[in-house]
Amino acid sequence: MDLYQLRSFCEIVREQSFTRAADKLFLTQPAISLQIKALENELDAVLLERNRRQLRLTPAGEILFAHAKAVLSRLEKARDDIAALKQVLRGRLAIGTSDTNCTYVLPNVLAEFRARYPAVELAIRNRMSPEVSNLVLNDEVEFGLATLPVKHRDLVSESLFERRDVLICPPDHALGKRRRIGLKQLAEYPFLVLERGSTSRQLLDEVFQRQGLALQVEMTLGGIEIIKRYVEIGLGIALVPEVAVEAEVAAGKVRAIQVNGLAKRRIGLIEHRQRRRSPATEAFLALLREFVAAGKI
Numbered sequence: 001m002d003l004y005q006l007r008s009f010c011e012i013v014r015e016q017s018f019t020r021a022a023d024k025l026f027l028t029q030p031a032i033s034l035q036i037k038a039l040e041n042e043l044d045a046v047l048l049e050r051n052r053r054q055l056r057l058t059p060a061g062e063i064l065f066a067h068a069k070a071v072l073s074r075l076e077k078a079r080d081d082i083a084a085l086k087q088v089l090r091g092r093l094a095i096g097t098s099d100t101n102c103t104y105v106l107p108n109v110l111a112e113f114r115a116r117y118p119a120v121e122l123a124i125r126n127r128m129s130p131e132v133s134n135l136v137l138n139d140e141v142e143f144g145l146a147t148l149p150v151k152h153r154d155l156v157s158e159s160l161f162e163r164r165d166v167l168i169c170p171p172d173h174a175l176g177k178r179r180r181i182g183l184k185q186l187a188e189y190p191f192l193v194l195e196r197g198s199t200s201r202q203l204l205d206e207v208f209q210r211q212g213l214a215l216q217v218e219m220t221l222g223g224i225e226i227i228k229r230y231v232e233i234g235l236g237i238a239l240v241p242e243v244a245v246e247a248e249v250a251a252g253k254v255r256a257i258q259v260n261g262l263a264k265r266r267i268g269l270i271e272h273r274q275r276r277r278s279p280a281t282e283a284f285l286a287l288l289r290e291f292v293a294a295g296k297i
Helices: 003-015 018-024 029-043 059-085 099-105 107-116 129-137 199-210 224-232 242-250 279-293
Strands: 048-050 055-057 091-097 120-126 143-147 155-163 165-169 191-194 217-221 238-241 255-259 265-272
Touching: 003 018, 003 029, 003 055, 003 059, 018 029, 029 059, 055 059, 059 091, 059 279, 091 129, 091 279, 099 107, 099 120, 099 143, 099 224, 099 242, 107 120, 107 279, 129 143, 129 155, 129 265, 143 199, 155 279, 165 224, 165 242, 191 199, 191 224, 191 238, 199 238, 217 224, 224 238, 224 242, 238 242, 242 255
Parallel strands: 091 120, 091 143, 191 217
Antiparallel strands: 048 055, 143 265, 155 265, 165 238, 165 255
16 A cells, blocks of 8 residues: 555545546546555455446445545645745645636636745645535645635634625626616526525525525526626526626626625635644735735735
């Protein structure tokens, strides 16, 4: 049993795919399969149950996954501590955050971080905000950036910045000339929405329920990029983060309308209460706060 096998095993479990895990580790799919087979032969136990739809840990696999995560985490910490002695920032930094933050908020921060600390390996895990909390709880990432609040006794959070959602519609839509609109008026129109489980969908449902309004769902979709495209071609209207449609609004592809009574959402840092920050985490958070203070986020 070696560290490469353990790292491959953990990545397969996280990605729920041999192919995606192999891509992340720059291996071929046959090579990563052989590593898992070698582990199973050495332990004389089946670790993963495979079918067409999903991978599932066996009881033996669950035990190995728990121990392997702890081993790899300690080794990363040791590497970080040794690098700190040399005053050179090295190691691996895993961050959990949403698709919206990955696409529209973090790119410039990540580019600057890579320029300042090229020896730090970055791993970004994009998940829905509720799933980001689980990544932090399971020690799969150093910290998360997600919509607040989060409620778990083992998690601590810190608000970093606010994000506003806006209504988008095609320029020739009946609402296209409006600058502001109320929720009651929106209830008359069919919406394109994210699938249930996302924080955006949860907040949208809650705001309509509080007003005693029925949300007309025209279509449920899997991501903001798809929603924007479908709004452009006239399939419906949608509430999306303002930061996600700046380019489309500037190009005249959609109209962005402020919604009365729609509160801004807080985006913040989520950490495990018992996890000590690595030097790479401290450096990244310091840089992120620089961007926030400068109004670049």
